[in-house]
Amino acid sequence: MEKETGFVGKAEEFLQMFKKGEEFTKELLKENEKLRYRIAQMEESIQRSADEARIKLYENRIGLLEEELNSLKKRFRQVEEENKDFASKYIEVEEENNNLANLYVASYQLHSTLDFSEVLRIVLEIIINLIGAEKFAVLLIDEKTNELVPVSAEGMAVSDAPKVKIGQGRIGSVAKEGESFFSDDLAGAAELNPLEPIVCIPLKIKEHVIGVISIYKLLTQKEGFTNVDYELFNLLAGHAATAIFSSKLYTQSERKLTTIQSFLDLLKEKPRK
C-alpha cells in the first residue's frame, strides 16, 4: 500500500514536472515567435531605411541631372542664338563682299583707259549693268558757254537729251549745288521729259562739278535702289568725273602734241629746202 502510494506520488510529481516542462516549452515557443517577429520587423525597417537612402540618392542624382539638363538646354539656346548671329553676319559679309566686288570692278574699269570715248562707254556700262537704268544721259559742262551739254546717252538719242544752263531747272540745280537728286517716284512719268530726271548725279572732282548723269527710266525689273546703288552713285560722282576729266585732258593734249609735232616737222623741213 505504501509502495503504491509512493508510486502515485512520483507519477504525479513527474506529471507536474512534465506540465511545467510543457509550459516552459510553450513559453519558449511564444518567446521565439516574438523574437522572430521582432527580427522580421527590424529587417523590414532596415530594408525600408536602405530603400529610403537609395531613393534619396536617386532623387539627388535626378536633381543634379535636371540641373545639368537645364544648363545644357540654356547653352543649346545660346549656341543656337550665336549660330543665327553668325548666319546673319555671314550673309551680311557676303553681301558686303559682293558690293565691294561691284565697286572694285566699276572703279577698275573707269580707270583702265585714258580714251575719252572708252571712259564714256564704261560709264554707260556701269549705269546699265550695275545700277539698272534703261534711259539716261551724261552731260558735261562746256566752260565756254557755261552750259551742260549731252555727250552720251542710252535708251534715247544724245540729241534728245537737253542742253541746260547751270542753275536752270532740276539738272542745272544739281550741277550748280553739287548735290544728288533722287525722285520719290522712281517709276517716273509715262512720257520722257528730258528736263525731269528721276535721278541726277553730279560728276565732281572734289567740289568742282564737271557734269551730271541724268537718269530718266530704270529697267523694268529694277524696283528701287539698294545701298550698293547709292555707293555706286557716289563712286560715279567721284571716279567717273576724274576718269572723264583726265581722259578728256589726255585726248586734248594728245591732239595738241600732234599739232605741235606737225609744226616742228614743218620747221625742220624748211631749212632743207
Add this chain to the structure above:
Amino acid sequence: MPNILVVEDSPTMRQLISFAIKRIPNSHVIEATDGVDALKKLSSGKVDLILADINMPVMDGLKLVSLVRGNPAYKSIPVIIVTTEGAEEDRKRALSIGANAYLPKPIQTQELIRLVNTYLAH
C-alpha cells in the same frame, strides 16, 4: 574643274561675272565677247556651263543658244541667260529656245552663284 564660258560684250560685266564665278571652288572662267567668239571657244575646249548675255554685236545670245542646242556636241551644256531684258516674254522666249535659266540684270551675285552651282550639279 568646271569650265564656265562667260559670253558678254561689256568688259565691265565680264569682269564682274568672272569675279563672282571665281568664288566657286576650282572653277575656271573662259571669256567670249559675242556669240561667234563663244562658238570658237566652245570648239577649242571643254565647257561645262555657258553664261550668255542677249544683246551682243555679231551674234546675240539667243542665236547662240539655238546653235548650241542644235549641235549634238554642245546640246547638253546648261545655258544661263544674263540680260538687261527683264520682260516676261523675253524670259519665255529664251527658255523656249533652250536656255536653262534666265537672270535679269543688275545681277545679284549670290543668285548667280546659286544658279551656276545648281546647273553644275546636274
